[in-house]
Amino acid sequence: MSLLQRERDVIVNNEYVDKFDFEEIESFIKNAPKELFISHHFKKRDRLLVQPRGGFPTYKKMFALYEEFMKADIDVLPLTVDSNTRLNDYAMSKKMLALSEENEMDMLNGYPLVTHGYRTTRKMITHFNKPVSLRHGTPDARLLVETALGSGIFEIEGGPITYMLPYSKNFPLDKAFLYWKYVDKVCAKYSQLNEPINRESFGPLTATLVPPCVVIVIQIVEMLLSLEEGVKSFSVSFSQNGSMMQDIVTSNVIKKLSRFYADKLGYSDTVINLVYHQWMGAFPRNKELSDSLINTNTVIAAMVRADKIIIKTRDEAFGIPTMQCNAQSVANTKYTLRTLKGLPVVHDEEEEANLEAEVISIMDAVLSDHADTLWRKVFNSIRSGIIDVPFSPHIINKNEVITIRDDNGNIRIIDKGKLPISDKCFAYEKSKVNLPPTQTEVINKIIHDIGAML
Amino acid sequence: MSLLQRERDVIVNNEYVDKFDFEEIESFIKNAPKELFISHHFKKRDRLLVQPRGGFPTYKKMFALYEEFMKADIDVLPLTVDSNTRLNDYAMSKKMLALSEENEMDMLNGYPLVTHGYRTTRKMITHFNKPVSLRHGTPDARLLVETALGSGIFEIEGGPITYMLPYSKNFPLDKAFLYWKYVDKVCAKYSQLNEPINRESFGPLTATLVPPCVVIVIQIVEMLLSLEEGVKSFSVSFSQNGSMMQDIVTSNVIKKLSRFYADKLGYSDTVINLVYHQWMGAFPRNKELSDSLINTNTVIAAMVRADKIIIKTRDEAFGIPTMQCNAQSVANTKYTLRTLKGLPVVHDEEEEANLEAEVISIMDAVLSDHADTLWRKVFNSIRSGIIDVPFSPHIINKNEVITIRDDNGNIRIIDKGKLPISDKCFAYEKSKVNLPPTQTEVINKIIHDIGAML
Amino acid sequence: MKVVTGVVGNDIHVVANRLIDISLQARGCEVFNLGVNTSLEEFIDAVVETDADILLISSLNGEAEGWCRDLQFLRAEYQLRDVVFVIGGNLAVGEAKDSDIVPKYKSYGFDLVFHQVDLNTGLDALEQYMKDRS
């Protein structure tokens, strides 16, 4: 038995989980219909795929949610996991699931996938026969992903950085890298049986004034870590920046450089797709305005020529949306994409050159770290602040980079911390903003900029 | 007494109208606050002005509508006139206004301005102290415009072509030209007293597959006719075509060529502004989708860098919107414009060159008509089909031009009728579409294309 | 089957009218299309003149009620009992319910009333009505 398989046996041996039948799972995946694989749909590339977020505690309510989504002609079903499962607190999930079932009231903010198990969940997923995307935010997602794959969920979101720095305070980063290596290995293994399992990185990060160069570097690095393990289908992503132009520039650069680095490191057979997240920051507490924001984001997603868009709902500022509200959001988005025609292809040479230079400088610094493996290089880079995510709750994150919006809504770096971007690039960033004179005013401006869509 | 003044005395002497006090009106306009003049707001050019449509039969309800609009932070108030007044059927308007007042039910699809009179209406307009735009569709708008100006309405929409070809079946076109000359003369006269009165043309026309070259020619021609009479502030306009790129191209060309012809004919002191109409064709019978369509249009209006946007409501497919619904639409649009930042400046050289060439060919043909005055040249051009508006109900319109959408939503000319566009341009248009093989299929495609937003 | 059609009143919405013309012809009718902006009297004159079986009125801009109230008198006056009177389109100012609209227009003398009904659905119902009748 391989080392990986031995590790797998340990992982799935958990008091909260029914016994895993790996052979049965393998044959299920081998014979699974192509429709369940998003990588299969990406191949057609005939339209921008629409995917909401959504997860309810009970099987019954989750099933009903999928039914609503199907009526709205959804492209990709989501399975969002509750925050206890995310932090491997299966005991709490179990307790709250029981309470939710008894009281017909939602005591969890997502679907506790591990608690329900793969046998149950697979019934639902094969019933609807649409690709399902696993949305979580889990540093140690090993058991979760085994359960997902067994269930027929063939797109796994996350990664050691993007599901750590925004989603955890104390979880040891080095462990996260190893746990995600496991995830990638398992995905790569199953990818050989049928269409490839798609891995997706989570570009929005903290959704709070993260500069595009940091997003792109993290996307590329997580992609490379997955490709190292044999993953063949990968989606890079980012969320609305707050400036249409910055979104377009980010898209152009991320497409170009993710391909560039994949090829450079010898993974030219990988299929790379682009996912665009609608505004991930604070939403207005007015549902009509939220609808407007959502639709504007749909238009931008089409303009940046994403392959998939992940959408929000008019309930965002209030709480987990009702299923009707969520399905309505899908229907609205599909309508806009259907009627929106004749999109121009836009470029901004100067902005793209600057962003590209920033990304390459940081990538150079990461790749030339003295460590022996890529994950250790990245680990060191985060620890030293070469990669630094604003507003990360994680203790290891440097938290030195400070950003602010310019008059056109672009996120600009005003304190580069340890980011190894050139003086020229940093000067370019600073030249775009009129910095308020006092520290208090800068803080007020940052608070104001966080609420750009309020 | 001048000839014009004598004509004016006759016009306002109408059994449905109270006596006009021209002296009092003149002094009112002279001393009117700048805020009432849209031309004053255009000067600042600090934002895209938002204007809905709206008119209710009774004074009370009209006042309440304005109150709702004010709460939504509106930029320009509309005064939309009912369809009887549009066709000078004041008797019917009076009867229906009375019924509306008695039964607290709307028996008119707009505000019967002539019936209410300028003394009453002015109270409302000075109370709100916002610029008001007169929206009608009247071939003979002489009495209506006198009443409007006396009321404090300092933007007059319409023109002899744009308010004729889409809005009338039998009204004699030559008369319309003379009646609109009257309107322009009166506007020009009052323009000398304070800020200029703004005249606006109605680019959407029938809102049904009208090719951009026809729209632009008509915009330029109506502008020139107004400038001839001394108008100093003019807005050209067009409505969403159905392709973002075609909107951008139309905007770039209309801006360039309206300025070009104004300068060429010696009116370089005129201020020209651009107005963008949200989709003017058939709306979906689903209010959520209508909201999406409206918001998409707002994004496009910002992209084409219009100076004013005229908006629709989610009730469009159903009937005259409630005031709350209308005000909500204003609020949503203002929100999107406030939060939408970083818009790229887009061009498409090839498309712009083609459209420019088409407009210039048609303008050349119009201007080189043998008649002595501009209006007669234009009159002849319409009669001969040099200017031809698809789906016009008017008997004089040639109705020979046939258009269809290409795969990107662009409106393309497949039968040029008598439009004097070059073979090269016509070939370009046709090269963009795959024409269905049979006549029936072409008709079905046209029906389908009319419903592009359904 | 002879059909007189057009848009009633000061209403100039012509697009539906063009489509109705095409659709009726496709269904084998002989169509007399008076176009937009047609008064009730003009319609009645045309029905008499052409000896039509059906008068199919459209209204889109919300005016119809004001114009059609007198139909019953004209119908009686000209003794047009055999002609089928149909109206369709958008039959009220503002949003309105079928349950209010349909009885109202029937009381004005229409046999069939299609408020915000899709054209083909309406014309199918009309054909059915004509069959049931004969």
Place this chain on the structure above:
Amino acid sequence: MKVVTGVVGNDIHVVANRLIDISLQARGCEVFNLGVNTSLEEFIDAVVETDADILLISSLNGEAEGWCRDLQFLRAEYQLRDVVFVIGGNLAVGEAKDSDIVPKYKSYGFDLVFHQVDLNTGLDALEQYMKDRS
């Protein structure tokens, strides 16, 4: 005034937490910020350790109810009668009404409950409460 603050449970929404830290300091408080992902026990420990006047808990992701039900027992156990217990943020999964939420959390032992209340409004109310109390 000493304030212990943080985000309760498996909740990692840090943005509000950072702003609260800044705002409390601007109001002259001595702030002990435990950050996100903090258990009820950790909060109580910190209150005891720092001898705080106020415990200000945030919850954004809808988890609070599951964590805070036991507050009343801890409060009694540690005899923290003088400490003011405040909670704010987004206190339910899904949309919920104030009239349901506030009494519920008061019954768990909170003195002040701010469900979806703007930060400054909440902190103003807190200051007023502290004044009225002394």
